Each structure stands twice: as structure tokens, then as C-alpha cells.
Amino acid sequence: MSTVTEAPAPAPEDAPPEVRTPPLRKRLVPYWLLLPGIAWLLVFFAAPLVYQASTSLQTGSLEDGFRVTWHLATYWDALVQYWPQFVRSVLYAATATGLCLLLGYPLAYLIAFKAGRWRHLVMILVIAPFFTSFLIRTLAWKTILADGGPVVGALNALHVLDVTSWLGLTDGHRVLATPLAVVCGLTYNFLPFMVLPLYTSLERIDPRLHEAAGDLYARPATTFRRVTFPLSMPGVVAGTLLTFIPATGDYINAELLGSTDQKMIGNVIQSQFLRVLDYPTAAALSFLLMAAILAMVTFYIRKSGTEDLV
Amino acid sequence: MTKTASPQSGSGGDVRLRRISKTYGSFTAVHPLDLTVPAGSFFALLGASGCGKTTTLRMIAGLEDPSTGTVELSGEDVTALPPYKRHVNTVFQNYALFPHLDIFENVAFGLRRRGIKSVKKQVEEMLDLVQLGPMARRRPQQLSGGQQQRVAVARALINHPQVLLLDEPLGALDLKLRRQMQLELKRIQTEVGITFVHVTHDQEEAMTMADTVAVMNGGRVEQLGAPADLYENPATTFVANFLGTSNLIEAEVTGVDGDDLLLRAADRALRVPARRCPHAARTGDKLLAGVRPEKMALAHPDDAVPEAHNRLSGRIKDAAFIGVSTQYLLDVPGVGELAVYEQNIARDGRLVPGADVVAHWNGAHTFGLDAAQDISAGADVDEEAA
Secondary structure (H helix, E strand, C coil): CCCCCCCCCCCCCCCCCCCCCCCHHHHHHHHHHHHHHHHHHHHHHHHHHHHHHHHHCEEEECCCEEEECCCCHHHHHHHHHHHHHHHHHHHHHHHHHHHHHHHHHHHHHHHHHHCHHHHHHHHHHHHHHHHCCHHHHHHHHHHHCCCCCHHHHHHHHCCHHHHHHHCCCCECCECCCCHHHHHHHHHHHHHHHHHHHHHHHHHCCCHHHHHHHHHCCCCHHHHHHHHHHHHCHHHHHHHHHHHHHHHHHCCHHHHHHCCHHHCCHHHHHHHHHHHHCCHHHHHHHHHHHHHHHHHHHHHHHHHHCCCCCC | CCCCCCCCCCCCCCEEEEEEEEEECCEEEEEEEEEEECCCCEEEEECCCCCCHHHHHHHHHCCCCCCEEEEEECCEECCCCCHHHCCEEEEECCECCCCCCCHHHHHHHHHHHCCCCCCHHHHHHHHHHCCCHHHCCCCHHHCCHHHHHHHHHHHHHCCCCCEEEEECCCCCCCHHHHHHHHHHHHHHHHHHCCEEEEEECCHHHHHHHCCEEEEEECCEEEEEECHHHHHHCCCCHHHHHHCCCCEEEEEEEEEEECCEEEEEECCEEEEEEHHHCCCCCCCCCEEEEEECHHHCEEECCCCCCCCCCEEEEEEEEEEEECCCEEEEEEEECCCEEEEEEEECCCCCCCCCCCCEEEEEECHHHCEEEECCCCCCCCCCCCHHHC
């Protein structure tokens, strides 16, 4: 360094410590990053939502046009008329979610802890159905469960259908057009949404925690109950939500695999919009469904007490 | 509840490993090994990473099935028992605390699994023992490394195991905290009288804490004994180099004088007590004469050196002042490099790099090793422990 010839000017005694603010451009970066997402949500979520809300409060007919009249009775009428489909939707979706959990948990556990080098292959198999459209997969189930098909034949031979019919899940000697078919379809179609979050949360668990539990006198079953399962709760919650929410609103499975007796709320909304052309009722039903799901999900997350784990 | 050998025994049990080994495919992690850990002792398995010490520990815990051999705890063969039926507990490397449970429940885990209902008093006492009483309701993530380590110890100790297994328990701590925890663990062990089996790659840690140290290398126990014994009388070059530093000098036996063997190295005569040499050493045999750097002294060529001392002349290559001592590196023609540690009592201004000096030491402080070994085995494997 060169010699200093001038003494530096003494700093003013009571100069406030300099707080450096980052330049404006830097501070705006997070907002720029948010912009595309927010724009997308505004255009494709918020705007349609407002539009639907206004539709649900309109009265009129296709010929005379619809006008906002704040006719809240539409909601009440829709609820009174279609509550059975509401209840059925929740019931079917809940059953399918439960089945997904029963099928998906062991599968995710196997992939996470036992599959070893086959892990990625099994994961691909889980995701493989997504390579085909939802509609085509459901149509395929129609063939699989067809009357006189091998599945129904085998179930009949084993007298399984007698039991399910007695339970009210099937009707006589067929599977198609019964609650069983719809629930099976829902379970099949939403299973990957259960397996993926379960796998993610199980895979994160340090295997040494299993060893530690075993070392501290926990049998394998106790280790699962006290360590593995509680630690996988975020996955269980995420998986059940990702399965239950779309399953409640689904109409394809009931449409293709069920009969008029298995109509879910999604079928009602679809037909109100596209066949009956009663837009206010359809919009009101959509809002009721949304509210119901929100209420159930909130209750569920509170109950499962996983806020701090998620 | 789970049947365990003898619950709440209060004092430790012994561990007997008979011809125990572990192979993974074609790789042998542990060669057939016989080992007895006496009840109530503090036993250390010392070695570099990959030497089989952790595998041995895991076989005692039941976390690894031995390929051959048996594990006995207090005289009972537990080889076939799963971990949850063995009355041993482990302090895991990185602790493996349950993240979804608070400290209290972590510590109470073992008691609850054994069906003990009223755990409050015991857990609180244990948390006090490790000075974590006020932390009972925190989660492990909210604790520092040293605190987590103490929780791991408490969680294992509360079960009063016959044997406590510690797998590099202090590896994740900084040096100062490690020193403190070493003393702490030693105090706890003395207090509770449980048998401790401690796995470590840190030779200083092993020597500070353990009554008995087994030095492992390549899946075998190289030598077993009290720390001072291992240090003074290493049986192999690996032990001599791994445990502290040794100067190993290639020499040839030229004769016997009373209790001493006479050696010749670089045209210098050296003495080594015959009882500190391999039994079969005879005139004409090759031998490695070993001496610890701190047992040697440096003298200026003009100075007098005690007549009976072994001596080697060389030149100072390097000198490092480290406070309590100065560590010299000597170049000795025909022998190679020697390390000499001089206490900083009266520093001799003539001992600077480049100066010719005489290194000398009492012949009784020399040990002899079989020359048919790798002279530098174990010399550089311990870098990470520093």
C-alpha cells in the first residue's frame, strides 16, 4: 500500500451507523418471481371463482338470460335435492382413500426400505398408469369388470359376490354398475397420489431410528407403531388429502363404472352444467362441494395434529 | 414384556465373543475374533475407519448377524436374539434421537417398551444426571450437539443395560466439548459400574477413557491391553505408529549382553532389552528398534552424553515449537528421519534447523519389533482424528 499523505477526515462524532439498504432492483426480485404464478392464479382461478359465485346467485332461463338477483335459495334447494349424492360422494371418496392407504402404505414402505436397487423400477411402475389417459384407464376397468368376464367369473366361483351383495356393495352376480365398481375405480385411479407422498416421507426416515428403537426394546411392530408411522404422518396426511379431495369431486368413475344409483356429486354438477343447463344450481353445488371439502380438510388436519410435522 | 437376561442388574455383565466374524459377499469386515470384555470395565475398540470396529459393536448389539461365531452376555449365548431382547443399549453415532418425541419421551422410550408405567421419577433423575433437566420438553432438533449427545447417553443408560455400547459417540463434537464429554462419560461409567464398549478412531480418546484398548486393523485385533501397556510395548508396527508416534529403526542383531540385545543400525551400536523384543530374535536377525520421540533427548556434538545411552548422529531438518515442547525432525544418515520431542525447560539456542546434533536415549526405553512388517503401517491413517 502507498503511504498515506493526507490524514482521513475525522468521522462526525454522532454520525448514525450506516444501514445499507439493498438496491430497489434487488428488493423486487421476489415479487418478479411471484408474478407469473400470481397472474396465472388470477386469470384461471380467482376470476372463474368470482364468475361462478355470481352465476350461483343468478336466476333466469337460457331463453330469457340470467341476471344476478342474490337468490340464495338456490343453495338451499340444491342441498335439499342433492344431499344423497353429497353423502355418497364423501362415502365413496372416504372408502377409496382408506383402501388407497391400506394398499399404498405397504407398497410405499416396501419401496422405501426393502426394494434396494429395484426401488426406481417399482417407482416407475407406480407412475406408469399416468402414461395413459385417466378416461381410457377407467374404460379399461369396464372391460375388466364386465359381466361374464374372468374377474366376475372368479369372484362368483369363490362366492365373494354373495358376501359383497349381502353387504350391499354389489348387486347379484355383477360388479359393474355397483358401488364396488365405482370405489374400485376411484381406488385404482388415485392410488399413485397416495403412494408418492407416502414414499417421500418414509424414505426420509433415518433407518438408524429403527435400529435405535429395536435397541431400546421395541419389537418390530412396536417400532412401526411408535416410530415409523408417526414419522410418516406428513405423508399420510398429504396422501389422504391428494386422494380424498379429487375423489370427492370425481365423476368419471361413477359415470363409466356405476349406474344412476351410484351418481356422485360430480355427476350432478356435470349434468346441471352440460345437460340441464341450470347454471345457477351447478355453480351453487360447486361452491357447496368446495366448502364441504374445506371444512372436512381443516377438521382433519387439526385432528391429525401434524401442523408441526408437515 | 420382553424377556431380557437380567433386568435392573445395576452392575455390568461381561461380553464374550467367540470366533465371531462378518463377511459381506467376498469382503471380510471382521476376521474370526475372540474377545472378552470383563464386567464393569471400560473397553475401547480403536482403529481407523473400515477396520471392523463398528461391525463388531453392531454384532454385540444384535444389529448385525455374525457370519460365524457366538456372542455371549453374562454367560448367556445371545447370538440368535434380536436386539430388542438383548440387555444392551447403544449410543449411536449422530445419536439417532427420535425427532417426533421430546427429550423426556426419548429418554423414557426404553422404559415404556419394557412395560414400566411410572417413568417420571427415573427419567427426571436421569436427565439431572446428564444436566438436562430443564430441557425435558424440548425436541431434539432444538438442542445443541453436546446436549443431544447427553440425551443419547441418558436414553441408553436409563435402562441399566448390562453393557453400554458407544459408537463414535463424540465424533460430531468439537475438540473442547469432546474433552469435556470424555471426562463426563468416564465419570458416569465409574458411577454406574456398567460395562462400556466404546468404538473410536481417536487414539487419545481411547487412551483417556478406557481401561483396556483393543487396536483393530483390517478386521483383526492387532493388540489388546491397558493404554500404557499398548503405548510402551506395541506388538506391531501398526500399533506403534497408530498409537502416538514411534521412531522405527531398521537394525541387525549383533549379539547379547546380559539382559540386552545388541543391535547395529547405520554403523551405530544400540541396546534394547531382550524382554521387549520378539522371542526368537537371534544374532544376525533383522529387527526394528523402536523408541518414542519424547523419550529421546538432543545434545550438541560437543556436549557429553550419558555413556550407557543409545545414540544416533544427525542434522536438524525442522523444529516446531508447540508450547510445552519443541518437536524436532532429524535427518539421520543411514536411518532416515527421526522425531524427537524436547520439553521446553531450558531451550538450547544451538538446536536450530541445520545444526548437527546427537540424539540419545536410555536403551531401556527401546522396544524391538519383528522386521517382517510394513514399517509405516498405521502411520498416516489417524489424520482425521487430530
